[in-house]
Amino acid sequence: xxxxxxxxxxxxxxxxxxxxxxxxxxxxxxxxxxxxxxxxxxxxxxxxxxxxxxxxxxxxxxxxxxxxxxxxxxxxxxxxxxxxxxxxxxxxxxxxxxxxxxxxxxxxxxxxxxxxxxxxxxxxxxxxxxxxxxxxxxxxxxxxxxxxxxxxxxxxxxxxxxxxxxxxxxxxxxxxxxxxxxxxxxxxxxxxxxxxxxxxxxxxxxxxxxxxxxxxxxxxxxxxxxxxxxxxxxxxxxxxxxxxxxxxxxxxxxxxxxxxxxxxxxxxxxxxxxxxxxxxxxxxxxxxxxxxxxxxxxxxxxxxxxxxxxxxxxxxxxxxxxxxxxxxxxxxxxxxxxxxxxxxxxxxxxxxxxxxxxxxxxxxxxxxxx
Amino acid sequence: xxxxxxxxxxxxxxxxxxxxxxxxxxxxxxxxxxxxxxxxxxxxxxxxxxxxxxxxxxxxxxxxxxxxxxxxxxxxxxxxxxxxxxxxxxxxxxxxxxxxxxxxxxxxxxxxxxxxxxxxxxxxxxxxxxxxxxxxxxxxxxxxxxxxxxxxxxxxxxxxxxxxxxxxxxxxxxxxxxxxxxxxxxxxxxxxxxxxxxxxxxxxxxxxxxxxxxxxxxxxxxxxxxxxxxxxxxxxxxxxxxxxxxxxxxxxxxxxxxxxxxxxxxxxxxxxxxxxxxxxxxxxxxxxxxxxxxxxxxxxxxxxxxxxxxxxxxxxxxxxxxxxxxxxxxxxxxxxxxxxxxxxxxxxxxxxxxxxxxxxxxxxxxxxxxxxxxxxxxxxxxxxxxxxxxxxxxxxxxxxxxx
Numbered sequence: 001x002x003x004x005x006x007x008x009x010x011x012x013x014x015x016x017x018x019x020x021x022x023x024x025x026x027x028x029x030x031x032x033x034x035x036x037x038x039x040x041x042x043x044x045x046x047x048x049x050x051x052x053x054x055x056x057x058x059x060x061x062x063x064x065x066x067x068x069x070x071x072x073x074x075x076x077x078x079x080x081x082x083x084x085x086x087x088x089x090x091x092x093x094x095x096x097x098x099x100x101x102x103x104x105x106x107x108x109x110x111x112x113x114x115x116x117x118x119x120x121x122x123x124x125x126x127x128x129x130x131x132x133x134x135x136x137x138x139x140x141x142x143x144x145x146x147x148x149x150x151x152x153x154x155x156x157x158x159x160x161x162x163x164x165x166x167x168x169x170x171x172x173x174x175x176x177x178x179x180x181x182x183x184x185x186x187x188x189x190x191x192x193x194x195x196x197x198x199x200x201x202x203x204x205x206x207x208x209x210x211x212x213x214x215x216x217x218x219x220x221x222x223x224x225x226x227x228x229x230x231x232x233x234x235x236x237x238x239x240x241x242x243x244x245x246x247x248x249x250x251x252x253x254x255x256x257x258x259x260x261x262x263x264x265x266x267x268x269x270x271x272x273x274x275x276x277x278x279x280x281x282x283x284x285x286x287x288x289x290x291x292x293x294x295x296x297x298x299x300x301x302x303x304x305x306x307x308x309x310x311x312x313x314x315x316x317x318x319x320x321x322x323x324x325x326x327x328x329x330x331x332x333x334x335x336x337x338x339x340x341x342x343x344x345x346x347x348x349x350x351x352x353x354x355x356x357x358x359x360x361x362x363x364x365x366x367x368x369x370x
Numbered sequence: 371x372x373x374x375x376x377x378x379x380x381x382x383x384x385x386x387x388x389x390x391x392x393x394x395x396x397x398x399x400x401x402x403x404x405x406x407x408x409x410x411x412x413x414x415x416x417x418x419x420x421x422x423x424x425x426x427x428x429x430x431x432x433x434x435x436x437x438x439x440x441x442x443x444x445x446x447x448x449x450x451x452x453x454x455x456x457x458x459x460x461x462x463x464x465x466x467x468x469x470x471x472x473x474x475x476x477x478x479x480x481x482x483x484x485x486x487x488x489x490x491x492x493x494x495x496x497x498x499x500x501x502x503x504x505x506x507x508x509x510x511x512x513x514x515x516x517x518x519x520x521x522x523x524x525x526x527x528x529x530x531x532x533x534x535x536x537x538x539x540x541x542x543x544x545x546x547x548x549x550x551x552x553x554x555x556x557x558x559x560x561x562x563x564x565x566x567x568x569x570x571x572x573x574x575x576x577x578x579x580x581x582x583x584x585x586x587x588x589x590x591x592x593x594x595x596x597x598x599x600x601x602x603x604x605x606x607x608x609x610x611x612x613x614x615x616x617x618x619x620x621x622x623x624x625x626x627x628x629x630x631x632x633x634x635x636x637x638x639x640x641x642x643x644x645x646x647x648x649x650x651x652x653x654x655x656x657x658x659x660x661x662x663x664x665x666x667x668x669x670x671x672x673x674x675x676x677x678x679x680x681x682x683x684x685x686x687x688x689x690x691x692x693x694x695x696x697x698x699x700x701x702x703x704x705x706x707x708x709x710x711x712x713x714x715x716x717x718x719x720x721x722x723x724x725x726x727x728x729x730x731x732x733x734x735x736x737x738x739x740x741x742x743x744x745x746x747x748x749x750x751x752x753x754x755x756x757x758x759x760x761x762x763x764x765x766x767x768x769x770x771x772x773x
Contacts, residue, residue: 062724063722063724063725064721065712065714065720065721065723065724065742067449067714067717068717068721094485094508094509096485097484097485097486097717097718097721098717098721100485100509100718101717101718101721101722102721102722103511104511104688104689104722105689105721105722105725107511107688107689107690108689108722108725108726108729109725116511118508118509120506120508120521121481121485121488121504121506122504122505122506122521122525122528123503123504123528124524124525124528126524127520127521127524127525127528130517130520130521130524131508131517131518131520131521134515134517288489291488291492291504293502317447319449320449321449322449322450322451322486322489322717323485323486323489325446325447325449325450326446326450326454326486326489326490326492326493327489327492327493328445328447329444329445329446329493330493330496330497332445333445
């Protein structure tokens with residue numbers, strides 16, 4: 001049932017190249033996070049999300065220091081090694097200091113076009129509106145220049161519906177996982193989500209529909225294992241989920257930037273594109289990278305734990321991600337105050353040895369099992 | 371350090387500043403980032419407190435290590451900015467030279483130095499349950515645009531409303547203009563003083579300027595600040611006139627990019643002196659010279675010129691502009707090379723630095739070196755590693771030395 005998704009994730013380049021050929025659309029590499037894919041698709045591009053990889057870092061080390069996160073380093077590695085040669089342009093968001101400077105590094109090292117969705121972080125609403133309007137205009141102009149195709153209202157409507165359908169199907173999968181813990185192996189679940197980074201939306205949607213259809217007929221295993229909610233920026237490395245499947249723990253929900261924080265986004269509203277993009281960026285899930293005091297992370301995470309039935313929260317910390325690291329101590333304290341057990345693991349995408357992670361997660365599970 | 375008579379005056383000013391901060395009963399206290407528009411606060415008689423400045427003082431006093439460890443014991447990762455960790459530690463233990471900072475009534479933060487400050491100030495806002503006002507100044511990938519200026523001006527106007535609501539008094543625009551004038555005066559003296567480094571030999575070294583940054587950071591917008599930098603300028607100008615060198619036998623003249631290594635000032639000073647190398651100019655100290663560009667002659671343009679100054683900060687501009695600026699400094703200050711401090715605690719300053727080094731060397735024909743260090747965390751610094759790299763760099767300058 002999950003094999004086609006594993007196939008995609010283990011053969012990313014092959015998958016992308018095959019679909020590029022079928023689609024005849026220029027591939028746009030999309031950097032983390034929250035760049036609306038709808039805009040790229042509507043402009044005639046084929047968006048492929050780049051959330052890092054586990055390549056040994058051989059070339060990128062010449063330009064990115066070891067204190068940059070492994071997401072940035074491994075994505076640069078792809079381009080430097082020529083593995084990303086099929087990517088015609090890159091779309092960034094101004095999510096953090098690393099990504100902002102990474103765009104500048106790309107501009108100095110490579111000739112491929114780049115554009116940035118600069119996310120305004122101000123409570124001065126009129127200013128935010130006016131500035132974001134100019135940003136959205138620049139982004140759409142930039143995409144049109146890259147693809148050579150105008151974003152028509154019809155194309156935008158189709159794209160918006162298509163990606164909305166994908167996210168709705170993903171949300172359905174999340175719901176199945178919450179309601180039937182243990183039915184989907186952790187490794188399978190995140191492989192399914194990850195496959196969506198690379199597949200054309202329509203193809204992915206069809207695969208998700210089939211999968212959901214099959215899963216809905218099945219019942220959850222009759223057992224109670226520790227139930228976890230994971231919180232962090234990126235759900236990789238996938239290898240860890242294999243370990244979690246082996247020693248018996250069920251992830252029932254998450255708060256990943258490339259997981260639920262994106263999956264939960266509603267259909268991009270088009271009547272007023274500016275309002276639509278604003279809602280898309282700031283709602284519904286809060287993110288450590290987007291300042292939004294009206295959407296408090298503490299209350300949000302507490303509710304999420306309760307709603308998911310998780311026994312505890314495991315912070316999935318990608319080393320050197322400052323926005324995530326700053327939030328963690330106060331979040332942990334808040335959860336502890338509510339008697340919610342927490343733990344955290346330090347991760348890098350290039351890590352090959354998971355012994356320490358395994359020890360930490362199993363120790364946490366033992367605590368949860370009492 | 372080069373001995374300046376003005377140093378005593380600076381110590382007095384900063385001591386008085388911290389005494390007022392710790393004892394004031396009347397003035398509201400705002401914690402503020404080093405690149406935030408402080409003039410709005412002075413206009414409303416609010417006392418600005420700079421956690422960054424305090425963190426640097428702790429490190430220069432060799433206290434940052436223990437404070438950082440206190441923050442880490444509280445759960446803050448070693449990966450986050452060491453200024454933030456130092457301040458969190460000082461806040462937890464009431465440590466450092468002023469025994470901690472007075473609690474804030476609100477926070478003012480601008481993103482022109484990094485986005486990290488948002489996270490840092492969010493932590494403080496939660497802890498003290500105080501309002502946080504952010505002036506968002508997006509990165510200038512392609513220079514200043516009309517949209518960026520308007521965006522920033524709108525937030526300034528909103529800041530005025532916020533301050534008015536907070537204090538219960540109408541925003542004092544007349545006083546604001548006076549403060550801007552004082553800021554400009556101080557920044558102009560500071561910049562003029564830094565330009566005296568163009569003299570050969572240089573009458574100061576940049577380690578001196580790092581020490582003398584205190585007032586332009588913390589007291590910018592006050593009369594005392596203007597008076598101080600006039601005093602310092604006059605003294606340095608006299609040294610320049612007399613051709614007094616900061617480093618006797620100055621052979622190499624280099625640029626320093628990024629923040630200082632605050633806990634290694636003395637050792638590095640001695641090292642450079644032995645190597646007959648003067649740090650003549652820094653992108654860091656120069657940053658405060660930018661506030662000398664306020665256009666106060668035409669009222670209509672005031673906000674625009676303030677917005678321009680706060681947006682157009684070195685680490686908030688694209689690499690194309692950074693390279694041009696660095697090359698210009700290398701030329702104008704007759705430099706023989708440049709040092710780039712890859713600073714673990716400051717990603718916006720450091721990420722991409724290796725590429726900048728390559729391009730700048732190619733463009734100017736001058737050697738450059740990148741050293742791996744940290745502004746505040748002594749545990750991630752290696753004397754041997756840094757000095758070996760610097761020695762090799764200084765050797766590479768032999769062919770371009772002044773002699």
